[in-house]
Amino acid sequence: MNTGDDGPAGAGERSPGVPERLLAAATRLFAERGYERTSVQEVVDAAGVTKGAMYHYYASKDDLLYAIYQRLLTLQARRLADFAAAEGPIADRVRAAAADLVHTTVDNLDDAVIFFRSMHTLSADRQAAVRKERRRYHECFRGMIEEGQRAGVFRADVPADVAATQYFGAVHHIGRWYHPGGELSGPALGAYFADLLLAGLRPD
Template sequence: MARSTTPSATRKAPKAVTTVPQRLLAEATRLFAERGYDRTSVQEIVEAAGVTKGALYHYFGSKDDLLHEIYGRVLRLQLQRLEAIAGKPDPVEARLFEAAADVVVTSIANLDDTKIFFRSMHQLSPEKQKAVRADRRRYHEKFRALVEEGQSQGVFRPGLSPDLVVDYFFGSVHHLGTWYRHDGQMSAEQVATEYADLLLHSVRQP
């Protein structure tokens, strides 16, 4: 099943970075991507952002907080968009397709952020790791609820484990950072359509 409509925007468009927190996040993201989280110092971040260490500690408290926010802002965006999609009056098939395509597009648009985070999450404090897992669990539960809704309506196969469907699909989404290239043969929308089609084919009643 090929669909022509997927969320727009393939890659994060350049934005005017004007505030101190925005500059710190932009430079931290760039440096973490280029050098790695553990090889980037606070001094290098503040010099690149053109601010003082005092400014960084005022807004973020630590380098750890910067890493946490880099991924947190992506996850908040995705959860907000998923809640809007799930609340639409459209058939559950259409909502699951749109939700699946949207998380692919937004992940690709923020590919550096997600790659940095998954590569460095283990370096967060235990408290922040716990908070991130809780935020991701809320997103996955909302996504899983669409699968369960389709099963209750007889649209999706009743024998499937909704948790397994979610784990299988998001395992593929999290793998995007290892192979997707913005200058490659497929656009973000094309990948999103393929992923969403595969998901719908796997859960739909034969």
């Protein structure tokens, strides 16, 4: 039970599940209310722990926000690396990677909403770290498109960087209009997005 105590966390509040509870509570509140309008006290109340417990795992609210960014980036980067390293036709792998980006964004919609709404609130060094990770993802995805261009299965008259940037721009806006529980599931939406990307990449 949360007592509002700012002191050190008790033994029961240093259990493995506490960081996950704090992160889940922060994710929900940041997505619903916004990062800047959510207090540390509201996060610990929602997680059912004390401030001492939170500060045992996260030194600040900024740490919670950064952890949310890292969670989504790490997941999507790992999955993209698997598609890039897999065997099989490059067109199939690009389509699978493109669909997966949409699917994982929808599956982690609160993370995605927070990602693009609150990044400016991170410290400068953490913003730089996030941009570096995003650039790595972009370069990997672009590299797959370039592989398809070299193989002659994708059109070469459009720069791969432009194609990748256009696709990511569309995906980044999903959180503004997508509603869970609607007609389109994450996999279905991912398939539509990926098919549109591939249609634009195929030679005439």
